[in-house]
Amino acid sequence: MHLGHLHVAVVHFPIALAMAAAVADLLWWLTQRDLFRHAGLYCLAGAVLTIPAALLTGDQLADELFPPDIAPQGSLATLLEYHQIMAFVSLGVLAAAVVVRILWARKAARWQPVLYGMLMLALVACIGVTGDLGGKMVYGADWFARLFS
Numbered sequence: 001m002h003l004g005h006l007h008v009a010v011v012h013f014p015i016a017l018a019m020a021a022a023v024a025d026l027l028w029w030l031t032q033r034d035l036f037r038h039a040g041l042y043c044l045a046g047a048v049l050t051i052p053a054a055l056l057t058g059d060q061l062a063d064e065l066f067p068p069d070i071a072p073q074g075s076l077a078t079l080l081e082y083h084q085i086m087a088f089v090s091l092g093v094l095a096a097a098v099v100v101r102i103l104w105a106r107k108a109a110r111w112q113p114v115l116y117g118m119l120m121l122a123l124v125a126c127i128g129v130t131g132d133l134g135g136k137m138v139y140g141a142d143w144f145a146r147l148f149s
């Protein structure tokens with residue numbers, strides 16, 4: 001079985017759900033409407049469920065594409081290493097955001113919304129960088145610049 005081939009399909013879920021959670025939370029902050037609070041919570045739960053799947057399929061794909069005897073060289077090796085590190089950093093930031101949100105739901109304190117907002121901004125940045133590094137490996141380092149050429 002080649003589970004790693006699912007990576008390209010799976011990765012869109014944590015990227016989209018983490019960003020949608022941040023947008024919904026921003027709208028909740030601006031409007032104070034429960035609709036956006038719930039939307040943010042569900043998207044965050046979706047990100048929690050799908051980031052581990054992206055990590056597992058990513059590790060599997062790396063093993064399938066680059067078995068020990070044909071380890072990637074040069075810039076591809078560097079991109080893969082940073083991509084993997086940023087994937088785990090994203091998971092850590094997500095876990096911290098979830099913990100703060102749970103504490104906040106149990107007993108509100110003034111620091112929690114501020115820390116939660118900062119963690120959600122960090123999550124969007126980290127997962128964006130992870131996806132960008134993945135895109136650079138597949139489509140080349142200038143994939144973004146080529147959108148405008």
Ligand code: HEM
Nearest residue numbers: 008011054055058059061062084087130131134135137138
């Ligand atoms: C939050 C977790 C992750 C996200 C969001 C993510 C995102 C991506 C994206 C967007 C791509 C480009 C897919 C395409 O268009 O074909 C990609 C490719 C890839 N990712 Fe990940 N990834 C994650 C975790 C990992 C991990 C932990 C590894 C393990 C090293 C990994 C290894 C790879 C490999 C090997 C490729 C394909 C490179 C190639 O085809 O040359 N990913 N990833």
